[in-house]
Amino acid sequence: MPETVYLDHAATTPMVPAAIEAMNRHLVEVGNPSSLHASGRRARRVVEESRETIARVVGCRPGEVVFTSGGTEADNLAVKGVFWSRRDADPRRVRVLASAVEHHAVLDPLHWLATHEGAEVELLPVDSDGVVDLEALRASVERDPDSVALVSMMWANNEVGTLQPVSQVAEICAPHAIPVHTDAVQALGAVPVDFAASGVDALTLTGHKVGGPYGVGALIVRRELSVTALLHGGGQERDIRSGTIDTPAIAGLAAAVELAVKGQPEHASRVSALRDRLVAGVREAVPDAVLTGHPDGRLPGNAHFSFPGCEGDSLLMLLDARGIECSTGSACSAGVPQASHVLLAMGRSDAAARSSLRFSLGHTSTEADVDALVAAIAPCVERARAARL
Incomplete structure (x- = not known):
């Protein structure tokens, strides 16, 4: 594993x-x-x-x-x-x-x-x-x-x-x-x-x-x-x-x-830098990925993306097979095959809501974690899109 x-x-x-x-x-x-x-x-x-x-x-x-x-x-x-x-x-x-x-x-x-x-x-x-x-x-x-x-x-x-x-x-x-x-x-x-x-x-x-x-x-x-x-x-x-x-x-x-x-100020500074690294890396690897949520007024460790042409659940499992664990949204509703009420309320389409993943960083997160995701995201997105054809 x-x-x-x-x-x-x-x-x-x-x-x-x-x-x-x-x-x-x-x-x-x-x-x-x-x-x-x-x-x-x-x-x-x-x-x-x-x-x-x-x-x-x-x-x-x-x-x-x-x-x-x-x-x-x-x-x-x-x-x-x-x-x-x-x-x-x-x-x-x-x-x-x-x-x-x-x-x-x-x-x-x-x-x-x-x-x-x-x-x-x-x-x-x-x-x-x-x-x-x-x-x-x-x-x-x-x-x-x-x-x-x-x-x-x-x-x-x-x-x-x-x-x-x-x-x-x-x-x-x-x-x-x-x-x-x-x-x-x-x-x-x-x-x-x-x-x-x-x-x-x-x-x-x-x-x-x-x-x-x-x-x-x-x-x-x-x-x-x-x-x-x-x-x-x-x-x-x-x-x-x-x-x-x-x-x-x-x-x-x-x-x-x-x-x-x-430790909040130091924690926020550290994880927001990691978050920015993650966002930049994902956008470079998957240019049409869409960052969701307020661009500035957001939690320092949160990066939520929609990946057009993907099913979020499929993409999550492809990443999981590579040892990268993330979420399609709230863990309390994981496994329920329905679009996020949050994204629908924000005006996203059902398809866009279903194509989303949340990456959230914390006190044990490292640059190596971010780099592993950035390296894996493009091939996983490609496979997830191919699975829908």
């Missing part, structure tokens, strides 16, 4: 040594953080110190960090929990506004709320670069602000890497006291993320995108914002998220988040 060239860091990135060490250290310790005896108190101390670490580097208060099982749960908790709470307080609040390019962890709960809870979901248009139309948002809000339960707007798109004007979204909503949630799963550690400065009311993050463990994340949520719980049981995490607290995973999460945020 050829040596693996991993270019799918947006799906998940390898754990960093600091997170592994923190997690391993606490895996051998006994103690439920909800217990009152000494072992429980020791575990609780680890959890609360981890909470303080995350709060310090993300720009929030420790009490605003609610630990979850990851990004999907945190998104569901924000979207459903805030909707239910706001509607209960005022039955007129049934509208939910979101961009048309949100992750399925936001879109699918919205669809569920529309089907089962009477929510009126409005998906806001984006331009050809994937940036949300702020005037469409403003018009929708001002049409009837009292009927809006919440707005959800991702910080950075997981497929094409485009950054959204989250602070401006918050500014539009603030005069009407409409809460804003942002899925910052892809943004944290890649671009500057400051919860308090952004003006949003809830923010999703997860461990495995920043070098932490799988199965742990957090919803940062302002203390003033009421959130109805999805899970009921022991009343952990402000009674918003019941369940036995995973001390080792939370310790690993905190170590990874702290390292990612503190």
Whole structure:
């Protein structure tokens, strides 16, 4: 088997040594953080110190960090929990506004709320670069602000890497006291993320995108914002998220988040240079390849291309046979034979959407990884095109 060239860091990135060490250290310790005896108190101390670490580097208060099982749960908790709470307080609040390019962890709960809870979901248009139309948002809000339960707007798109004007979204909503949630799963550690400065009311993050463990994340949520719980049981995490607290995973999460945020400027500089090398090399090897997403306002490690005349799935497997791993888009929808909703919302044709691949770089990426892709892409594209004839 050829040596693996991993270019799918947006799906998940390898754990960093600091997170592994923190997690391993606490895996051998006994103690439920909800217990009152000494072992429980020791575990609780680890959890609360981890909470303080995350709060310090993300720009929030420790009490605003609610630990979850990851990004999907945190998104569901924000979207459903805030909707239910706001509607209960005022039955007129049934509208939910979101961009048309949100992750399925936001879109699918919205669809569920529309089907089962009477929510009126409005998906806001984006331009050809994937940036949300702020005037469409403003018009929708001002049409009837009292009927809006919440707005959800991702910080950075997981497929094409485009950054959204989250602070401006918050500014539009603030005069009407409409809460804003942002899925910052892809943004944290890649671009500057400051919860308090952004003006949003809830923010999703997860461990495995920043070098932490799988199965742990957090919803940062302002203390003033009421959130109805999805899970009921022991009343952990402000009674918003019941369940036995995973001390080792939370310790690993905190170590990874702290390292990612503190190293963000250097990381962004390094991977953006690699990304530029990749983009230039792919364009030279395949001149008609089309770079998708905002040319400047994008994640530093994201390079998303459409390859005319190819099926993305076929091209992915040809590259995989050479040991080069990438993605056709969101890993959560991998294997589903349908065009990306993100690319369709950006105005791409079905054929163009199906011909796309995402290459994403991370903390272990090297020039050799990029050069391996550049060397392989032209022959793989040629074979993928021939397969369609």
